[in-house]
Amino acid sequence: MSAENILAGNVLRLIIDNHSRDTCTSKKDIKHMFKISTNDLISTLNNIENKLNNICMKLVGIYKDFPTEDLNLAEKFFIVKNISDKFNENLQNNGESNKFTNKNENKIHTEDNNWNQNNSESNKFTNKNENKIHTENNNWNQNNKICDSNNNERNDNINNQYNKDFEMLVIILGVLYLEGGRCSYRRMVVVLKDTINFEKFISIFRKKGYLKVYKEDGEVMIEYGWRFHLEFPSFSIDE
Structure with missing residues (x-):
């Protein structure tokens, strides 16, 4: 070599x-x-x-x-x-297409519907954009997910947590989109006040590079991170 x-x-x-x-x-x-x-x-x-x-x-x-x-x-x-x-x-030629996304389509639909019913603040950008969320979910899966096909129970646990993480990511990105790509932490609290542990997800997605958190004039601000631009280049909630 x-x-x-x-x-x-x-x-x-x-x-x-x-x-x-x-x-x-x-x-x-x-x-x-x-x-x-x-x-x-x-x-x-x-x-x-x-x-x-x-x-x-x-x-x-x-x-x-x-x-x-x-x-x-x-x-x-x-x-x-x-x-x-x-x-x-x-x-597709190798018979591998969507091997870890197809079986989760019904799950993510169910999660989306339940979340929409319980969170009125998010209905404005989740109800009418279900197909776009699924498109982004497929891209997210292709970029990130690794499954052990020999352990179905473990896979189900991973998939369930994975879909929840993705759902929260889309919700937070949707808020940023509506706020013009950046907003204060206080504003995010107001919009997501009924969402459990959203602060934890802010921290997780910041560490993963999807969000950028910084201070500006004493105010904690949130905007898209470097990894968002890599993996969600066409993200939009517009019709």
């Missing part, structure tokens, strides 16, 4: 390790850890990108919380599923 491929494998291992902790990998960390120049880094990243494309994965650069295809400009890197026509075609 060539030295270039060994380096690419080691860098990819670092990126995957950080990915498993919902953390992107900074360019500075890669250069420091492997003692390589910027030119060698770009060459290595291109090598990694080609290898990931062969398994329907994609290396995405991040610059100021937004995705970029310019690996030279990017400050950090993350891996996502390559959701494309070719990717979906490959899955």
